[in-house]
Amino acid sequence: MGATVVQLTDSKKQIQHTHRVFKDQNRAFRNNPMPSLTERQENLKRLKRALLNYQERLVEAMDRDFSCRSRDESRIAEVMPSVQGINYALKHLDEWMKPSKRHVSVLFRPASNKVYYQPKGVVGVIVPWNYPLYLAIGPLVASMAAGNRTMIKMSEYTPHTSALFKEMIEGSFPEDLVSVITGEAEVAADFSGLAFNHLLFTGSTSVGKLVMRAAAENLTPVTLELGGKSxxxxxxxxxxxxxxxxxxxxxxxxxxxxxxxxxxxxxxxxxxxxxxxxxxxxxxxxxxxxxxxxxxxxxxxxxxxxxxxxxxxxxxxxxxxxxxxxxxxxxxxxxxxxxxxxxxxxxxxxxxxxxxxxxxxxxxxxxxxxxxxxxxxxxxxxxxxxxxxxxxxxxxxxxxxxxxxxxxxxxxxxxxxxxxxxxxxxGIGDSGMGHYHGREGFHTFSHHRAIFTKQRFNSGKYVYAPHGTAMHKMVYRMFIR
The missing domain is CATH 3.40.309.10 (Aldehyde Dehydrogenase; Chain A, domain 2)
Structure with missing residues (x-):
């Protein structure tokens, strides 16, 4: 009974902390809604330095959480792809951030069409226990490259890794940029109900349905990385x-x-x-x-x-x-x-x-x-x-x-x-929805903002009312065919 009360008290504190951090990250995003290329690159480099400094301790923590986790598997499947993912983002981020030019129909010229890739805001990431480092770092790299603030809920089933990862992040980033949340299942449930600007969940299909249901209350877009029988x-x-x-x-x-x-x-x-x-x-x-x-x-x-x-x-x-x-x-x-x-x-x-x-x-x-x-x-x-x-x-x-x-x-x-x-x-269907990694990760955590631009000359006036003029009839003949 005593342990249950302590757990509930700890969870309540964690939930209160989570809500405070969420407010702080939203406030920080409003103050800097479009981080520069240099800012994003520096954040990624800082993450890489931290990961390299902590790599052996993280490998040891994962070994303890599993009672026996192959250290080479942890290096091969957790540390190495995390570092390589950061390197890849650093190499291509300049290209990803550039607005893409789109075609403008003759009907609307002179004008320009561009798609701008803007940060969505505050991103939530829910991490499973099976690859607790890589499945935290991968989404964080994509979110950070896209210019977002990120909150990461680690699994309660990997307490040593979660605690060390939290220590690593807290020593590297301000809390209003990246924050690591720990705690039991009730903390995760509350986390999934926050009004994130995007939520990425990795885990089972059954829990993924609960996460999507909670996110729907806030119309939060979700990326679900589930499983199934491959x-x-x-x-x-x-x-x-x-x-x-x-x-x-x-x-x-x-x-x-x-x-x-x-x-x-x-x-x-x-x-x-x-x-x-x-x-x-x-x-x-x-x-x-x-x-x-x-x-x-x-x-x-x-x-x-x-x-x-x-x-x-x-x-x-x-x-x-x-x-x-x-x-x-x-x-x-x-x-x-x-x-x-x-x-x-x-x-x-x-x-x-x-x-x-x-x-x-x-x-x-x-x-x-x-x-x-x-x-x-x-x-x-x-x-x-x-x-x-x-x-x-x-x-x-x-x-x-x-x-x-x-x-x-x-x-x-x-x-x-x-x-x-x-x-x-x-995934697709029961195995999930949405994509990340590399360019797709950047796009997942970016808002694709369509911007149509005109300057002084206004060709659109030729279809303004009153209708039925010779100009209208010519436009119809040219473009309705």
Missing amino acids: PAIVSSDVPLADAAQRLAFGKAFNAGQTCVAPDYVLCPADRVQGFVDEFRTQFSSMYPSLRDNDDYTAIINERQYQRLQGYLDDARAKGAELIEINPARENLKDGTRKIPLTLVLKATEDMKLMQDEIFGPILPIVSYSSLDEAIHYINDRPRPLALYFFGYDKAMQQHVVDNTLSGGMCINDALMHVAQDDLPFG
Whole structure:
């Protein structure tokens, strides 16, 4: 009872603090609604310096939050793309900020049309637990490049990373420019209800619906980066070692706790056993042991661990064949929160792991008899955040591209589309809406303001009342045809 009261009191304080910061950022934005290129560049450089100075401490904090988070994975997937994203924005920001000239019809000349890219104001960012650094820095870079003020709500499930990230930001920026908010779920719920000028949420589809509902009360535009069941298609002729190696990397990375992790594999029926054998070989070469292997990440917390164990128990009870890949045959059920990468054969639609996003090191394999059957299987389900196709036949590649829809796609790779600075990242349908990264991130957090300009000569007077003149009739003959 006492702990609950303390938590509620802390949450109330956090909410009060959040509202004060929100007011301060709005006030600061009104005082400087169009930061210069130099200001934005300096802010980005300051963020980069802070990130480089804190990188080892942040890697350590993420390791503590997961109980075992591969430090190299944290560098590869969190620190490196964050730094590269800043570098890319610095290189291209001058170009992005320039107004774009647009065509003016003869009917309206002499005049000019331009689109100006202006900051929206105060941006809210809600960060998930699976990549707590990169999914905070990425939106912050886009928001900052666009000239906005930014408030970032970190996940309560990564307390060490959240606290350190807050320390890093507070030591680098004034609170009315960038602020980090921590706290429990009730703080996040209140945060999503603030009248931001844009709100970006990364997380589950179910919570994304709640965030969008809260944002709708203020007509706040939202970018939702959700998840879903991202499929991988193994073609009939791709070398199985190639597909298995890249899929093993994509599924084992962060122990499958990645929104774009391959969720299930569609494999030709006559190649399933070969794929299983190759997958086992490839995974075992990357992770010869699991228990004390710092390269193999643990499940974030007990709740998520039990959820995944429940999926396995449910599949086993309903007749699935589970193939655990545990090369050293170690006991992992002694509090490590590590789960061997488990392939699931004979999966059926009534199994939980075929209904929900798995978000862990479990990979169902579904057989198919033709490529079109695999495509129909995907299209019969909600649109995924990512789709992976493995096959070197370019006609087959194009056939899959043309006949499926997903947020993003890799051909003969997994996960890597997310790290491309000049590609937009985002979902479609149940997997989200909106895009960011690179140029698209700048545009997401900018208001595209259309400005039509005339000077002294006014050609428009020729269509002013009184109507029915010879000039009107000539204009109609010229432009209504």
